[in-house]
Amino acid sequence: ILNVEQSPQSLHVQEGDSTNFTCSFPSSNFYALHWYRWETAKSPEALFVMTLNGDEKKKGRISATLNTKEGYSYLYIKGSQPEDSATYLCASDSGYALNFGKGTSLLVTP
Protein backbone atom coordinates (compact mmCIF):
# COMPACT_ATOMS: atom_id res chain seq x y z
CA ILE A 1 0.00 0.00 0.00
CA LEU A 2 1.56 3.28 -1.10
CA ASN A 3 -1.17 5.66 0.03
CA VAL A 4 -3.47 5.88 2.99
CA GLU A 5 -6.81 4.29 2.16
CA GLN A 6 -10.01 4.60 4.15
CA SER A 7 -13.16 2.55 3.86
CA PRO A 8 -15.99 2.85 3.52
CA GLN A 9 -16.09 6.20 1.76
CA SER A 10 -19.41 6.98 3.43
CA LEU A 11 -21.69 5.38 5.97
CA HIS A 12 -25.26 6.01 7.06
CA VAL A 13 -26.42 4.47 10.34
CA GLN A 14 -29.33 4.84 12.71
CA GLU A 15 -28.99 6.39 16.14
CA GLY A 16 -27.86 3.74 18.60
CA ASP A 17 -26.06 1.60 16.04
CA SER A 18 -22.41 0.80 16.57
CA THR A 19 -20.11 1.22 13.63
CA ASN A 20 -16.50 0.97 12.57
CA PHE A 21 -14.25 2.12 9.75
CA THR A 22 -10.87 1.08 8.44
CA CYS A 23 -7.67 2.94 7.67
CA SER A 24 -4.92 1.15 5.71
CA PHE A 25 -1.45 2.63 5.51
CA PRO A 26 2.06 1.73 4.36
CA SER A 27 3.71 -0.30 7.13
CA SER A 28 7.20 0.82 6.06
CA ASN A 29 8.55 4.15 7.42
CA PHE A 30 5.76 4.21 9.96
CA TYR A 31 5.99 6.35 13.08
CA ALA A 32 2.43 7.13 14.13
CA LEU A 33 -1.20 6.99 13.06
CA HIS A 34 -3.50 9.95 13.64
CA TRP A 35 -7.30 10.03 13.65
CA TYR A 36 -9.23 13.27 13.22
CA ARG A 37 -12.92 14.11 13.37
CA TRP A 38 -14.02 16.85 10.97
CA GLU A 39 -17.45 18.44 11.13
CA THR A 40 -18.61 20.59 8.24
CA ALA A 41 -17.42 24.21 8.43
CA LYS A 42 -15.28 23.48 11.49
CA SER A 43 -11.63 22.62 12.12
CA PRO A 44 -10.51 19.00 12.01
CA GLU A 45 -10.29 17.86 15.63
CA ALA A 46 -7.59 15.45 16.76
CA LEU A 47 -9.00 12.25 18.26
CA PHE A 48 -6.09 9.86 18.71
CA VAL A 49 -2.39 9.45 18.02
CA MET A 50 -1.12 5.88 18.16
CA THR A 51 2.43 4.65 17.74
CA LEU A 52 2.81 1.09 18.99
CA ASN A 53 1.56 -2.12 17.44
CA GLY A 54 -1.45 -3.28 19.40
CA ASP A 55 -2.20 0.20 20.76
CA GLU A 56 -5.80 0.81 21.74
CA LYS A 57 -7.11 4.25 22.59
CA LYS A 58 -10.53 5.28 23.85
CA LYS A 59 -12.35 8.58 24.16
CA GLY A 60 -15.93 8.25 25.41
CA ARG A 61 -17.82 6.09 22.93
CA ILE A 62 -15.04 6.22 20.33
CA SER A 63 -12.09 3.86 20.33
CA ALA A 64 -9.30 2.93 17.93
CA THR A 65 -6.87 0.08 17.46
CA LEU A 66 -3.59 -0.14 15.59
CA ASN A 67 -1.82 -2.95 13.74
CA THR A 68 1.50 -1.66 12.41
CA LYS A 69 2.69 -5.03 11.08
CA GLU A 70 -0.16 -5.34 8.63
CA GLY A 71 -0.74 -1.61 8.24
CA TYR A 72 -4.27 -0.96 9.42
CA SER A 73 -6.23 0.85 12.10
CA TYR A 74 -9.89 0.55 13.06
CA LEU A 75 -12.04 3.30 14.51
CA TYR A 76 -15.12 2.16 16.46
CA ILE A 77 -18.10 4.20 17.56
CA LYS A 78 -20.41 2.56 20.09
CA GLY A 79 -24.05 3.64 20.18
CA SER A 80 -23.79 6.30 17.44
CA GLN A 81 -25.49 9.63 18.08
CA PRO A 82 -26.49 12.31 15.54
CA GLU A 83 -23.70 14.53 16.88
CA ASP A 84 -21.19 11.89 15.72
CA SER A 85 -22.03 12.82 12.13
CA ALA A 86 -18.77 14.03 10.61
CA THR A 87 -15.93 12.99 8.34
CA TYR A 88 -13.32 10.85 10.07
CA LEU A 89 -9.80 11.25 8.70
CA CYS A 90 -6.78 9.11 9.35
CA ALA A 91 -3.21 10.11 8.58
CA SER A 92 0.01 8.14 8.59
CA ASP A 93 2.96 9.95 10.12
CA SER A 94 6.34 9.18 8.54
CA GLY A 95 8.14 11.33 11.09
CA TYR A 96 8.38 14.00 8.41
CA ALA A 97 4.83 14.69 7.25
CA LEU A 98 1.26 13.50 7.66
CA ASN A 99 -0.17 11.57 4.71
CA PHE A 100 -3.97 11.72 4.84
CA GLY A 101 -6.67 9.42 3.55
CA LYS A 102 -9.80 10.77 1.89
CA GLY A 103 -11.88 10.14 4.99
CA THR A 104 -15.06 8.27 5.89
CA SER A 105 -18.18 10.40 5.95
CA LEU A 106 -20.55 9.26 8.70
CA LEU A 107 -24.21 10.27 8.90
CA VAL A 108 -26.20 9.25 11.96
CA THR A 109 -29.94 9.78 11.73
CA PRO A 110 -32.39 9.77 14.65
Add this chain to the structure above:
Amino acid sequence: ETGVTQTPRHLVMGMTNKKSLKCEQHLGHNAMYWYKQSAKKPLELMFVYSLEERVENNSVPSRFSPECPNSSHLFLHLHTLQPEDSALYLCASSQDFAALAESTDTQYFGPGTRLTVL
Protein backbone atom coordinates in the same frame (compact mmCIF):
# COMPACT_ATOMS: atom_id res chain seq x y z
CA GLU B 1 -11.73 25.75 19.29
CA THR B 2 -8.34 24.40 18.28
CA GLY B 3 -6.36 27.60 18.91
CA VAL B 4 -5.71 28.12 15.19
CA THR B 5 -7.62 30.84 13.37
CA GLN B 6 -7.83 31.59 9.67
CA THR B 7 -9.07 34.63 7.75
CA PRO B 8 -10.94 35.11 5.59
CA ARG B 9 -13.23 32.09 5.81
CA HIS B 10 -14.42 32.59 2.25
CA LEU B 11 -12.69 34.29 -0.67
CA VAL B 12 -13.73 34.81 -4.27
CA MET B 13 -11.09 36.20 -6.60
CA GLY B 14 -10.44 36.71 -10.26
CA MET B 15 -7.46 35.20 -12.02
CA THR B 16 -5.65 38.55 -12.13
CA ASN B 17 -6.17 39.44 -8.48
CA LYS B 18 -3.64 39.30 -5.67
CA LYS B 19 -4.91 38.20 -2.28
CA SER B 20 -3.52 36.74 0.92
CA LEU B 21 -4.73 34.12 3.36
CA LYS B 22 -3.83 34.56 7.00
CA CYS B 23 -3.33 32.00 9.74
CA GLU B 24 -2.62 32.64 13.41
CA GLN B 25 -1.94 30.12 16.15
CA HIS B 26 -2.23 30.85 19.86
CA LEU B 27 -0.64 27.61 21.06
CA GLY B 28 3.04 28.54 21.25
CA HIS B 29 3.89 26.03 18.54
CA ASN B 30 7.07 26.09 16.48
CA ALA B 31 5.84 24.51 13.24
CA MET B 32 3.10 25.67 10.87
CA TYR B 33 1.65 24.11 7.73
CA TRP B 34 -0.46 24.92 4.69
CA TYR B 35 -2.69 22.19 3.26
CA LYS B 36 -4.97 22.15 0.23
CA GLN B 37 -8.10 20.07 -0.07
CA SER B 38 -9.64 19.81 -3.51
CA ALA B 39 -12.96 18.09 -4.10
CA LYS B 40 -12.83 14.33 -3.55
CA LYS B 41 -9.09 14.39 -2.78
CA PRO B 42 -7.24 13.93 0.51
CA LEU B 43 -5.56 16.81 2.27
CA GLU B 44 -2.35 17.67 0.40
CA LEU B 45 0.60 19.23 2.20
CA MET B 46 1.80 22.41 0.47
CA PHE B 47 4.31 24.10 2.77
CA VAL B 48 5.92 23.54 6.15
CA TYR B 49 7.63 26.12 8.31
CA SER B 50 9.69 25.28 11.37
CA LEU B 51 10.94 28.11 13.57
CA GLU B 52 9.97 30.53 10.80
CA GLU B 53 12.07 28.78 8.15
CA ARG B 54 10.57 26.89 5.24
CA VAL B 55 11.48 23.20 5.41
CA GLU B 56 9.11 21.68 2.87
CA ASN B 57 7.68 22.77 -0.43
CA ASN B 58 5.75 20.00 -2.13
CA SER B 59 6.24 21.14 -5.73
CA VAL B 60 3.70 23.90 -5.34
CA PRO B 61 3.38 26.37 -8.25
CA SER B 62 5.03 29.74 -7.70
CA ARG B 63 1.64 31.49 -7.89
CA PHE B 64 1.36 30.38 -4.24
CA SER B 65 3.87 32.20 -2.05
CA PRO B 66 4.05 31.50 1.70
CA GLU B 67 5.38 33.84 4.35
CA CYS B 68 6.07 33.19 8.02
CA PRO B 69 7.07 36.45 9.75
CA ASN B 70 7.06 34.87 13.21
CA SER B 71 6.16 31.58 14.82
CA SER B 72 2.53 32.61 15.42
CA HIS B 73 1.62 33.85 11.95
CA LEU B 74 1.57 32.25 8.53
CA PHE B 75 0.43 33.78 5.26
CA LEU B 76 -0.29 32.38 1.83
CA HIS B 77 -0.01 35.01 -0.89
CA LEU B 78 -2.01 34.28 -4.02
CA HIS B 79 -1.27 35.73 -7.46
CA THR B 80 -2.66 34.92 -10.93
CA LEU B 81 -4.44 31.81 -9.77
CA GLN B 82 -6.31 29.42 -12.03
CA PRO B 83 -9.89 28.15 -11.62
CA GLU B 84 -8.48 24.70 -10.73
CA ASP B 85 -6.89 26.29 -7.65
CA SER B 86 -10.36 26.63 -6.15
CA ALA B 87 -10.25 24.54 -2.99
CA LEU B 88 -10.30 24.62 0.81
CA TYR B 89 -6.98 25.83 2.22
CA LEU B 90 -6.22 24.69 5.74
CA CYS B 91 -3.57 25.90 8.11
CA ALA B 92 -2.19 23.75 10.93
CA SER B 93 0.41 23.98 13.67
CA SER B 94 2.30 21.53 15.84
CA GLN B 95 4.71 21.84 18.74
CA ASP B 96 7.68 20.90 16.58
CA PHE B 97 8.36 19.67 13.06
CA ALA B 98 9.76 16.18 12.47
CA ALA B 99 9.35 15.50 16.18
CA LEU B 100 5.85 14.10 15.84
CA ALA B 101 7.19 10.59 16.00
CA GLU B 102 8.84 11.16 19.33
CA SER B 103 5.72 12.14 21.18
CA THR B 104 1.97 12.06 21.00
CA ASP B 105 2.04 15.51 19.47
CA THR B 106 -0.36 16.09 16.64
CA GLN B 107 -1.27 18.89 14.29
CA TYR B 108 -3.96 21.39 15.21
CA PHE B 109 -5.99 22.74 12.32
CA GLY B 110 -7.78 25.95 11.57
CA PRO B 111 -11.26 25.95 9.99
CA GLY B 112 -9.91 26.72 6.52
CA THR B 113 -10.48 29.32 3.82
CA ARG B 114 -12.84 28.33 1.02
CA LEU B 115 -11.27 29.84 -2.11
CA THR B 116 -13.09 30.26 -5.40
CA VAL B 117 -11.16 31.47 -8.44
CA LEU B 118 -13.30 32.81 -11.26
